[in-house]
Each structure stands twice: as structure tokens, then as C-alpha cells.
Amino acid sequence: MLTGMTGVFLSASWDTILMIVCSTVVAVLLGLPMGVFLWGGALGGCIEKPSLHRLVSALVNIMRSVPFIILMVALIPITRFLVGSSIGTAAAIVPLAIGAIPFFARLAHASLEAVPHSLVEACESMGATPWQMISRVIVSEAMPALARGVTLTAVTLVGYSAMAGTVGGGGLGDVAIRYGYDQFNMPVMLVTIVILVILVQLMQWLGDWWANSLDHS
Amino acid sequence: MIELRGIKKTYRLPTGESLRVLDDVNLIIPKGKIMGVIGRSGAGKSTLVRCVNGLEKPDSGEVFLDGQSLLTVSASALRKARSKMGMIFQNVNLQKRKTVFENVAFPLILQGDDKDAIRKRVMSLLDQVSLTDRVDHFPSQLSGGQQQRVAIARALATAPPVLLCDEMTSALDPETTQQILSLLLSLQRSLNLTVLLITHEMAAIRQVADRVAVMEAGQLIEEGSVLDIFQKPKTETTKALVQSDAHLGLPASLQAVCQAEPVESGYHLLNCTFSGAVAAQPLISECTTRFGVALNILQANLTTVHGSLMGKMCVAIELSDHLPQVVGFLKESGLTVEALGYVNRNDWSLS
Ligand SMILES: Nc1ncnc2c1ncn2[C@@H]1O[C@H](COP(=O)(O)OP(=O)(O)OP(=O)(O)O)[C@@H](O)[C@H]1O
Numbered sequence: 061m062l063t064g065m066t067g068v069f070l071s072a073s074w075d076t077i078l079m080i081v082c083s084t085v086v087a088v089l090l091g092l093p094m095g096v097f098l099w100g101g102a103l104g105g106c107i108e109k110p111s112l113h114r115l116v117s118a119l120v121n122i123m124r125s126v127p128f129i130i131l132m133v134a135l136i137p138i139t140r141f142l143v144g145s146s147i148g149t150a151a152a153i154v155p156l157a158i159g160a161i162p163f164f165a166r167l168a169h170a171s172l173e174a175v176p177h178s179l180v181e182a183c184e185s186m187g188a189t190p191w192q193m194i195s196r197v198i199v200s201e202a203m204p205a206l207a208r209g210v211t212l213t214a215v216t217l218v219g220y221s222a223m224a225g226t227v228g229g230g231g232l233g234d235v236a237i238r239y240g241y242d243q244f245n246m247p248v249m250l251v252t253i254v255i256l257v258i259l260v261q262l263m264q265w266l267g268d269w270w271a272n273s274l275d276h277s
Numbered sequence: 278m279i280e281l282r283g284i285k286k287t288y289r290l291p292t293g294e295s296l297r298v299l300d301d302v303n304l305i306i307p308k309g310k311i312m313g314v315i316g317r318s319g320a321g322k323s324t325l326v327r328c329v330n331g332l333e334k335p336d337s338g339e340v341f342l343d344g345q346s347l348l349t350v351s352a353s354a355l356r357k358a359r360s361k362m363g364m365i366f367q368n369v370n371l372q373k374r375k376t377v378f379e380n381v382a383f384p385l386i387l388q389g390d391d392k393d394a395i396r397k398r399v400m401s402l403l404d405q406v407s408l409t410d411r412v413d414h415f416p417s418q419l420s421g422g423q424q425q426r427v428a429i430a431r432a433l434a435t436a437p438p439v440l441l442c443d444e445m446t447s448a449l450d451p452e453t454t455q456q457i458l459s460l461l462l463s464l465q466r467s468l469n470l471t472v473l474l475i476t477h478e479m480a481a482i483r484q485v486a487d488r489v490a491v492m493e494a495g496q497l498i499e500e501g502s503v504l505d506i507f508q509k510p511k512t513e514t515t516k517a518l519v520q521s522d523a524h525l526g527l528p529a530s531l532q533a534v535c536q537a538e539p540v541e542s543g544y545h546l547l548n549c550t551f552s553g554a555v556a557a558q559p560l561i562s563e564c565t566t567r568f569g570v571a572l573n574i575l576q577a578n579l580t581t582v583h584g585s586l587m588g589k590m591c592v593a594i595e596l597s598d599h600l601p602q603v604v605g606f607l608k609e610s611g612l613t614v615e616a617l618g619y620v621n622r623n624d625w626s627l628s
């Protein structure tokens with residue numbers, strides 16, 4: 061029942077990896093600045109903008125509370141506008157990335173908060189500007205935690221990408237639904253699961269290695 | 278020179294109450310001197326240093342650095358003023374992910390100095406704190422004392438004329454404390470630094486400070502030269518601090534029977550403080566030969582305060598008609614004499 065499926069698995073795996081990598085990159089690129097603002101924009105923070113801070117914080121919470129499957133459907137018009145289609149791997153990246161931005165923003169926020177306040181003050185007393193504080197102290201010191209956040213985001217996206225696959229997003233989720241579920245092909249289903257497990261293990265292993273290599277405490 | 282004028286600071290607690298932490302503090306730290314500030318935990322010492330470099334804004338009052346008011350300046354001018362004041366903390370506050378070199382270089386990078394200049398400066402600083410063999414180590418690979426030396430080098434990177442130290446030795450063992458204090462003193466001498474040294478250890482003040490201010494409940498209750506404060510402490514708090522440093526103080530059992538009123542027969546207890554040449558005079562035996570009274574030394578301690586000898590002793594003098602003469606003689610000889618009270622002969626044997 062698995063004959064001739066190798067090519068399908070390979071290209072589906074590739075699609076899944078592509079979706080995860082692209083959406084993780086977008087989530088980090090946009091989520092990190094948001095996390096930094098969540099950290100420093102509050103009253104008394106080094107770039108304090110209390111009203112904007114409340115707005116961003118509320119926005120992040122709202123986005124975090126919408127179930128992914130609903131977010132995906134709700135974003136169809138935007139996806140169409142951005143990639144010209146609402147099905148396929150490229151189309152899946154849009155909701156995946158948008159869903160992951162607030163997720164990573166919160167993780168980044170928590171990582172930055174964990175940097176001791178006394179270190180922030182020490183650097184302040186050395187005459188650091190807010191920008192120097194963020195780029196050379198806070199983000200730098202939080203790097204191991206941020207790396208773990210990136211890993212967690214990517215691993216979480218594996219699950220969501222499979223969900224995206226069920227509604228025409230491509231990748232391993234798509235294979236599992238089309239062959240495994242619709243055609244009752246149990247071996248295909250199992251192989252898909254094994255591939256996903258291996259993928260997650262690899263990502264976690266890589267992420268741990270990365271974070272540990274950044275950590276000097 | 279740093280001048281603090283009428284500094285007041287009140288914290289509003291979450292419960293809605295307000296807590297007065299600094300209450301009209303006035304202090305002048307002369308150029309090139311080490312000013313020690315001592316007080317019990319919660320006295321407001323940390324809040325006071327934090328007001329000096331603007332980490333904390335006082336509710337009212339003024340801070341002057343060489344005549345420039347620091348509380349009214351713009352953010353960028355404050356940053357500039359901060360590079361003239363190095364600060365050292367109890368919990369060192371090094372960046373964990375930066376090497377010793379990078380940590381010390383950090384204030385220079387903030388200033389935008391060029392690479393070669395930074396390299397040279399950092400290596401010379403690390404040489405001064407004897408850490409040239411640790412350049413590429415991370416803070417986690419260093420001992421507490423070594424970490425504090427890195428922090429000292431970092432605080433001095435921009436060649437600030439002022440150094441603010443908040444409990445810099447409180448987390449260190451006695452021996453390392455000694456090393457750090459002598460390093461501080463030698464750096465202060467060679468660079469002519471103005472130092473504000475916050476501590477709760479009287480021993481640290483005794484060894485390095487020129488002047489000392491005593492804080493209690495947000496107020497400066499006493500200020501003067503270290504020798505003066507050690508010889509003639511005026512307030513109870515200061516007396517207690519000085520006594521605990523000299524490991525002096527009557528045992529509780531003796532204190533219980535010591536009374537302010539003279540007794541029929543017994544002993545008069547005195548605390549005597551002396552310094553410098555007086556230490557070399559055999560005053561006790563002289564009392565005996567001159568007046569025929571025996572002085573019994575209960576406790577004694579000899580230390581150096583700010584480089585000169587200072588001794589403290591607690592003596593019991595047998596009550597006799599000569600008592601006023603004996604005390605007078607001791608005072609004339611240059612001792613600071615403080616009467617502790619009288620103990621009945623019967624009580625004496627009991628205690
Ligand atoms: N941010 C703050 N909010 C409220 N209260 C504060 C704050 N910072 C300090 N305090 C209070 O102010 C008082 C003085 O604190 P401070 O840290 O200046 O004391 P300290 O003399 O340095 O004590 P220690 O020797 O323990 O370091 C304390 O009662 C403390 O609880």
C-alpha cells in the first residue's frame with residue numbers, strides 16, 4: 061500500500077519544512093520587535109508609550125485567543141491578496157505566520173522580562189541609550205531563552221501546518237488526510253506520523269543545541 | 278565634588294501608604310576623598326546612591342556634580358554625566374553572555390570609541406585589577422571576587438572621576454573583602470577618585486574611608502572624619518556600630534547589674550578610646566603607681582582606623598576617693614572616656 065509513495069512523502073515533507081521555516085522566520089522577524097515593545101513600552105519602561113503598549117498588548121491577546129482553524133478561514137481574503145490563492149503551501153504560510161507572530165511575541169516578552177532588572181539599571185548607569193539597552197543588553201542577554209522560544213514556535217507550527225494541510229494547505233497533513241483518512245490507508249497514516257515525530261525530534265534537538273551554545277551561565 | 282542638598286524621597290506602597298525613605302539628606306563628598314555611608318538595612322543607603330546618578334528621582338532636593346545640577350538636565354546630558362560616575366553593585370551585574378573583555382569594553386562601546394583604543398584601554402584596566410589571564414572567560418567561570426574586580430574595571434573604563442559603590446563587598450568572604458577594599462583604596466589613590474562607599478560593615482569604613490556619614494531611617498544622623506566618628510560617636514546607633522566592629526560591648530550579665538547611680542562599694546566601669554601615640558603609653562600601670570588604685574581591663578581592642586592606630590578598652594576601677602583624679606588623669610593623657618556606670622561588689626561576684 062506504500063508502493064510509489066516515496067515521492068509523495070518526500071515532497072510533502074519538503075512542503076511542511078518550507079511552511080514551518082518560512083512562517084517561523086516571519087513570526088520571529090515581526091514578533092521580536094513586538095516582544096521588545098511589550099517589554100519596554102510599558103509605563104516606566106525604557107521606551108515607554110503606555111497607550112500604544114496597551115493597544116499592542118490587547119491586540120496580541122485577541123490574536124492569541126482566536127483558534128487557528130478559525131484564523132485560517134478568516135484570513136482567506138488576505139491570503140488571496142498576498143499570494144493570489146487560498147490553497148497550497150504558499151497560501152498556508154500566511155495564516156501560519158500571522159498566527160505565530162503574537163505567539164512568539166509573548167515568548168519573546170517573557171524571555172526579555174527574565175533578564176534581571178538590576179542589569180538593566182547597571183547599563184543605564186553606564187549611560188546606555190534605550191536603543192543600546194535593547195540591542196546590546198536585553199536581546200543579547202536573552203538570546204538563549206529567545207532561541208528556545210524560536211524552537212518552541214517552530215515545533216508548535218508543525219502541528220498547525222498539519223492542520224493547514226487538512227484544508228488544502230499541502231504538506232504532510234494533506235497526505236495524511238488524502239491517503240490515510242479518505243482512502244483508509246493506515247500505513248500511509250503511520251508513516252506520516254513517524255515522519256512528523258522525527259521532524260519534531262530533530263527540530264528540538266537542533267534548537268536545544270543552539271540554545272545551549274548561546275548560554276554561558 | 279558631589280553635593281546633595283535637601284534630598285527627599287517617598288515611595289508609595291501598593292497598599293496606598295507612603296514610605297519616607299530619604300528625609301532631607303544633605304551631604305558633601307569632597308573631591309578625591311572616600312565618603313563612607315553606613316546604616317542598618319532599610320536605612321535608605323541604596324536609595325541615596327541611586328539618587329546621585331539618577332537611577333532614582335528624588336521628590337525634592339538637588340544633586341550637584343562639580344557644580345552641575347543633575348536633576349534638571351536633559352536625558353542625553355544625564356547620560357553624559359553618568360559616564361563620569363562609575364557604579365559598582367553588590368550583585369556585580371555583569372553580562373553573562375559577554376566575556377570579561379567584552380564586559381569591561383561595554384561602556385566604551387556605548388561611547389562609540391574606536392576598536393584599537395578600546396583594546397588598549399581594556400587591557401590596561403584588566404592589568405590594574407590583575408585579571409589579564411581571564412580576558413576571554415565568561416563571568417560564570419570566575420569567582421565572586423574576580424567578578425567584582427571585572428565590575429570595578431568596567432566602572433572605571435570611561436575614566437570617571439567619581440565611583441559609586443553600593444555594598445560592593447557584602448557578598449564576599451572576609452579575605453576577598455580585604456582584597457577588594459585594598460584594590461579600591463589603591464585605585465582611589467592612584468586615580469584620585471571621589472568615592473561614595475555604601476556599606477553596612479563598619480570594618481570597611483574603618484579601613485578605607487576618609488569621612489563617614491551614618492544613616493538611620495532616611496536621615497543622616499552623624500557625619501564626620503572617620504577617626505572622629507570612631508573615637509567620639511555621638512548617637513546610639515553610631516556607638517553600636519563602632520562597638521560591634523571592635524567586638525566590644527559589655528556582656529548581658531554584666532550589663533544587667535550595671536547601674537547609673539554610684540554604689541557604696543564596688544567598681545566604676547569606663548570605656549576608653551585612644552589613638553596614635555597614646556597607644557604606646559603605659560597609662561594603666563601609671564594609674565596604679567600614682568594613685569594606688571587598680572585598673573582592671575575587661576575588654577580591649579587595637580585596630581587601624583584610616584591608617585592610624587586606634588584602641589578601645591573597657592576598664593573597671595575600684596571605687597575610692599581617688600576616682601575623679603584617675604578619670605581626670607586619663608582624660609588629660611588624651612583618652613576619650615565614657616562612663617558606663619557602677620557595679621556593686623556583691624553583684625560583681627555574681628555576674
Ligand atoms: N521601589 C521601591 N518601592 C517601595 N519601597 C522601596 C523601593 N525601594 C526601596 N524601598 C524601601 O525603601 C527603604 C530603603 O531602602 P534601601 O534599599 O535604600 O535601603 P538600604 O539602606 O540600602 O538597605 P540594605 O542595607 O538592606 O541594602 C526600605 O524600607 C525599602 O523597603
Ligand SMILES: [Mg+2]
Nearest residue numbers: 322323324444
Ligand atoms: Mg542597599
